Amino acid sequence: MAKTNAGNFFEDFTVGQVIEHATPRTVTEGDRALYGALYPTRFALPSSAEFAASVGLRGAPVEELIAFHIGFGKTVPDISLNAVANLGYAECRFLEPVVAGDTLTTKSEVIGLKQNSNGRTGVVHVRSTATNQRDEVAVEWVRWVMVHKRDASAPAPETVVPELAQVVDVADLVVPEGLDFRDYDFTAAGEPHRFDDYEVGEKIDHVDGVTLTDAEHMMATRLWQNTAKVHFNTEARPDGKRLIYGGHIISMARALSFNGLANAQLIAAINAGAHASPAFAGDTVYAWSEVLDKAETSAPGVGALRLRLVATRGRDESMTLRGEDGKYAPDVLLDLDLWALVPR
Amino acid sequence: MAKTNAGNFFEDFTVGQVIEHATPRTVTEGDRALYGALYPTRFALPSSAEFAASVGLRGAPVEELIAFHIGFGKTVPDISLNAVANLGYAECRFLEPVVAGDTLTTKSEVIGLKQNSNGRTGVVHVRSTATNQRDEVAVEWVRWVMVHKRDASAPAPETVVPELAQVVDVADLVVPEGLDFRDYDFTAAGEPHRFDDYEVGEKIDHVDGVTLTDAEHMMATRLWQNTAKVHFNTEARPDGKRLIYGGHIISMARALSFNGLANAQLIAAINAGAHASPAFAGDTVYAWSEVLDKAETSAPGVGALRLRLVATRGRDESMTLRGEDGKYAPDVLLDLDLWALVPR
Amino acid sequence: MAKTNAGNFFEDFTVGQVIEHATPRTVTEGDRALYGALYPTRFALPSSAEFAASVGLRGAPVEELIAFHIGFGKTVPDISLNAVANLGYAECRFLEPVVAGDTLTTKSEVIGLKQNSNGRTGVVHVRSTATNQRDEVAVEWVRWVMVHKRDASAPAPETVVPELAQVVDVADLVVPEGLDFRDYDFTAAGEPHRFDDYEVGEKIDHVDGVTLTDAEHMMATRLWQNTAKVHFNTEARPDGKRLIYGGHIISMARALSFNGLANAQLIAAINAGAHASPAFAGDTVYAWSEVLDKAETSAPGVGALRLRLVATRGRDESMTLRGEDGKYAPDVLLDLDLWALVPR
Structure with missing residues (x-):
């Protein structure tokens, strides 16, 4: 037996199908501590x-993205070991703060399947949950990935494409129990900026940049027990580069966004996300928000801002997301749509 | 005084002689956390x-190799600061699980001495123990190293070569108190593979590879307070490379072995070990087991597998340990013989 | 609003002016743990x-420099984001040991201002304190930095240059409550060397060297939430190098000084400090003390040694601080003057 x-x-x-x-x-x-060593995060609440x-x-919650990365990492061996690409996220909600000592367990339900017209790959949608030792869901999310077929001649399954919310409805956002920003x-x-200081349509150039190294992104990715080999093995790609885990860019952008969004203390939901371009060691990452x-x-005292990160x-001081052709500008790495909680 | x-x-x-x-x-x-960032370990028990x-x-034990590396590191300033090579290990047993908060103290007894015929070096055997704050031995092991003489004209000591077990006897393996795999x-x-699914002689290619970086092996080696300068200083070797601590390769191989040996949750003993070839940043490490x-x-519910790691x-899909000349194949870095505990 | x-x-x-x-x-x-992975520290007390x-x-105090770096890092966004150079330190005292669970908050008072004759920059002196959650000052220090003017035509302030002690007076050193080295x-x-074994004027070559990497100094600097962009961004300097945070060199030198000063368990004060030359990845750092x-x-049972680190x-086996011109020798990176506590 293999x-x-x-x-x-x-x-x-x-x-x-449900996969534990x-x-x-x-x-x-x-x-x-490692999260703080790997990302320039300074949000006061998790600090x-x-x-x-x-x-x-x-307790003292850790950053929501720690729970997200741990949960995501668990799904890799079952969902995306043979993936061509991670295509998107939706309906991600942070339901219960995670503190040191909590143990997370993850499961996924397959909610969509669509074979591609080339017959060699297909798109798999899964809804995943990371649950703590008290059986409370800490974080849930949907993602869809393009996965290789083992056998191109295998028959196509019935196409099921789930209906997913474009944006998590405000009524569905969960604010951590007890959260009170009145004496913030x-x-x-x-930073002094509160809910009322931000306007819809406003863009913020977060100014700072970080040049990536292989040692750091590998340590981050391992920390979440994400085992996708392209992140670790220079022999896994023809160009000999280690592809950086998309979540590394998410956390880097979130940390950089402190400069201008220091009061966006908590992420309540991720509405959507796309890794527009791959990142490698030597790239210098900047971030902007809208x-x-x-x-x-x-x-x-708690308001919610929906932010494009x-x-x-x-650095792109023009903060251009897409070119005239409607495609992502060539140096966009990540386009993330999230709800953050800020003091009013 | 120097x-x-x-x-x-x-x-x-x-x-x-006993050295504290x-x-x-x-x-x-x-x-x-650092161990998990530095090695792709996913064994459920320490996770x-x-x-x-x-x-x-x-409690929640940490991986046995953390105790081993800490214990080993302590011996370096006294035993192997002037070593030419670390030649081998034997009779290593893990006697007491180590949990966060335990304090380890290490001592060694010299159990063998043999001057080499060149008169400039000799082999020192030591039996070392790392003991916790309750005076319980957490791990014990024998290693032997080739050490420089200060003065080639110094007289040779009487040769003493200890008799060491080729393999730790099954009766001498210590299973942690309370361990019960019946409801595993x-x-x-x-992975579903239990004791009965493994056959003597079976080989497992663990498939995954990790490309090494200098930052990571130095962080690991420092974490264990191992101070051998060849690991840290590009001026310490003529080729300007930093030689990677052999224990880094042990931990990397053990972590990679998860893929195929996920249920080998605990290491009970290390029977023997040899660092067949040096490793450097840029090398991509793979592992196989027999x-x-x-x-x-x-x-x-607890069985023991004796494994060659x-x-x-x-990657060597042929899993060839030695060439026709009986010597290690040129790309073998480590040959480790251990007992692991698995569910029956 | 920006x-x-x-x-x-x-x-x-x-x-x-007081800045919180x-x-x-x-x-x-x-x-x-990260401090131990990043620096080759082996002092028994924090270990x-x-x-x-x-x-x-x-409790189990962490190294004093952890408190110093955290405190220092907090001041960067307000004091030295537009700094040309960090010029010096004085009157730094460690007043209360820091243990895991302590929360540090930092504030600074501006105690000196002097515009430079070029009219484009000026020197700012600040006295800073890092305070724990019980409102006890853990560490205090003075530093002065050369800062850009926003507008060269802005009027010069009245020159105030504070009088600072060349050396913290022995009577002002604070020994942690309860410290007793009689049963050391x-x-x-x-090491066996105690207070009486060290002589004024004695120099110690600490022998060991560590070659620096970008990943490690960035992780260290982020850990302290120090955000100065030159440390992280290859696009921030014309030479494309990441300038290493001066505190990284302080901690590296302190850790290397173990070899010869293993019993200098605690730093009680930093009398003065200068970063004589910038450091970059690839440099191999050595240390000597006087x-x-x-x-x-x-x-x-507690004595104090005033040490130049x-x-x-x-490596400079001649241990030459300054050339005949009175300037620092070209390969001196750091000149630190401190009081350490040792067993008598």
Whole structure:
């Protein structure tokens, strides 16, 4: 019996199938420290247990993206080991803060299948959840990936394309229990800008750039137990480069966005996301944001900003997302649409 | 008085000498996180406190190799600062799981001395133990190293070559107190293969490869407070390369072996080990295993597999250990013989 | 309203101004582990909770430089984002040990201003304090930086140059509460040299060298939330190099000084410091020390050594600080003057 995991191919998936992913993972203060070493994050809430307590939270939550990356990493051996590309995200919500000591377990349900016209690949949609040791869902999300077929002559499954929300409805955003921004300390947080200071349509150039290294993105990707070989092995691609995990760019952009969005303390949801271009060591990543929408929440003093967060290779002060042809500008790495919680 | 440590030379050692090594070291959750960032490890037991509890363990042990590397690192300033080569390991047993908060202290006894015929070097055998704050031995091992003489004209000591077991006897393996694999969760662990699924003589190509970087091996080696200068200083070797600590390759191979040996949750013993060839940044490490033996243990549901774990530079799908001349194949980096505990 | 932080320029500072810096930061065991992965530190006290307890300390303090770097990092966005150079340190004292779980908050008072004769820059002196969650000052220090003017035609402020102690007076050194070196374990610490073994004027070549990498210095600098862009962005300097944070060299030199000063367990004060030359990836850092003074303290068994700690690019066995012209020798990177606590 072959002992190693060859991963699933397109024809191995069926709509409705539920996959329980391996490797439960306990989050530790070591993860928080490494996250801070790998990304230039300065958001006061995950940085300071005292700040977290001052806004009503129990424990000291780690950044939401730590939970996302851990959850995502677990799905890789079953969902995307034979993927051509990670195509998109939707309906990602952060439902329960994660603190050191929590253990996350991930499972996925296949909710869509569509074979491509070339007959050699297909698109798989999965809805995944990462659950803590109290069976509370910490984060849930949908992603879709293009996966190789094992056998091009295998019959195509019935096409099922799930209906997904373009944007997580404000009514569906979950604010962490106890969160209260009425006595928010803007000095400790680092910027004075509150909900009312941001306008829909406003763009913010986050100014700072970070040049990527192979050691750092490999350490980050391993930390989440993401095993996709293109990230680690120079023999896995013809150009001898290590492709950087898309989530590394997400976290880098989020951290860079502190400069201008220091009060966007928590991510409540990711509405959509696309990795527009691959990133490699030596690239210098910058970020800019656009305010897409604003909404109130039921929590005291807490507003929600819908933000487009864009990562680019090299700084683009013009903050151009797409060219005249409607395609992403060539140096756009990431286009992420999220809801963040800010003080009102 | 010279203040710096020049290390011991061959003629400084005497059989029966006991050396208490410096720098007690408290293990933390930070070590676990860094280990996971540096090696692609996914074994469920050290990854998840919940999984560890589900198989009867108190606390949440870190990987055995963390204890081994810490213990080994402590011995370097006294034993191998003037070493030509680390020649071998034997009789290494993991006796007590190590959890965050444990403090390890290491001592060694010189158990063998043999001057080489060239008169300029000699082989030193030491038996070392790393003990926790409750005076329990966490790990013990024998290693032998070739060490320079300070003065080639110094008289040779009486030759003493210890008798060492070729393999740790099954009766001498220590299973952690409480370990019970009867309700083992194969889904969480990631593979269905149990004790009965492995056959003596079976070889497993672990498929995945990792390309090494200088930053990562230096961070790993420092974490264990191993100070051998060839690992850190490009001026220490004529070729300007930093020689990678052999233990880095051990941990890399062990982590890669997850793919095919996901249920080999614990290392109970290391029977033998040889660093067949040096490794450097840019090398891509792969691993394969061979099942050498199988044995039952007295613990409920727990079997033991004796495994040869081989790390190679570049993938060798033929899994060839030695050439026709009996020597290691040129791209073999590591040949490790160990006992692992698996569910029956 | 511009959302991003442009930093303060010379004309934005006024003497007596107090700046509360952003981003309170909780210290964790992850910080200790990363510090040990990034620097070859082996001092027994911060390495071992058991050793710390054996010398009378509550909890297990992290290295003082962790508190210093965190405190320093907080000041960067307000004080030195537009700095030309970090010119010096004085009157730095470590007043309260920092343990995992402590949250540090930093503020600064402007104590000096002097416009340069070119009219385009000026020197700003600030006295900063990092305070824990019990409002105890953990570390305080003065530094002065040369900062750009926003507008060269802005009027010069009244010149105020603070009087600063050349050396922290022995009577002002604070020994951590409970510290008692009477039962000090020299074997665990790694060297036999005590207070009486060091002579004023004695120089110690610390022998070991470490070659720097970009990944490591960026991780260290981010860990302290220091955001100065020259450390991270190859597009920020004409030569495309990432300038290494001066604190990285301080910690590297301190760690290297273990070999010869293993019993200098605690830093009580930094009297002065200068970054004589910039450091870049590929440089190999060595260190040497000179004993400048010795003093008794009121704590049982505890003496103080005043040490000059010098980091160099490449090893300088002659331990030459300055050339005949009185300027720093070209490969001197750091000249640090500190008080360390050692067993008597």
